Amino acid sequence: MDDLNRQLPAIRENNTQLLKQLQDLSVISSSQAESIRKSLDNIGAKDVYIRDLQSALAHRDSLMLALVMNLKGVLGNMDDKDINIKIEKGVVYIDISDKLLFNSGSYTVTERAKEVLGKAGDRTKKSARYRIHGRGPHR
Numbered sequence: 001m002d003d004l005n006r007q008l009p010a011i012r013e014n015n016t017q018l019l020k021q022l023q024d025l026s027v028i029s030s031s032q033a034e035s036i037r038k039s040l041d042n043i044g045a046k047d048v049y050i051r052d053l054q055s056a057l058a059h060r061d062s063l064m065l066a067l068v069m070n071l072k073g074v075l076g077n078m079d080d081k082d083i084n085i086k087i088e089k090g091v092v093y094i095d096i097s098d099k100l101l102f103n104s105g106s107y108t109v110t111e112r113a114k115e116v117l118g119k120a121g122d123r124t125k126k127s128a129r130y131r132i133h134g135r136g137p138h139r
Contacts, residue, residue: 071123
């Protein structure tokens with residue numbers, strides 16, 4: 001019994017230190033824990049949404065690239081200086097040089113330009129869900 005009485009002050013001091021350490025720790029309530037769980041669930045749902053968006057964008061980009069390749073194939077052996085087909089910010093652009101569009105000093109579209117525009121128009125009609133812009137000379 002004497003031995004236990006000698007240990008009692010040390011045990012009390014140890015308990016006091018443990019209680020002090022416990023007070024220093026951040027303890028969250030059950031409502032805070034639930035709030036954290038909901039936040040983590042929301043983050044998980046947003047992560048799935050972002051992955052779905054990335055997949056849809058990749059699919060759209062591959063379809064647009066196929067359209068560009070198809071247009072280049074349809075237009076055949078056009079000189080690269082006369083026509084340029086590219087994708088910028090989700091839009092297919094068809095740049096046509098003034099040399100191809102017009103004869104010097106004329107505002108009338110050339111027969112060759114009409115042929116190119118007709119072929120491009122026929123091909124792009126089949127892809128109406130995409131934004132496609134034709135650009136002529138920039139001044």
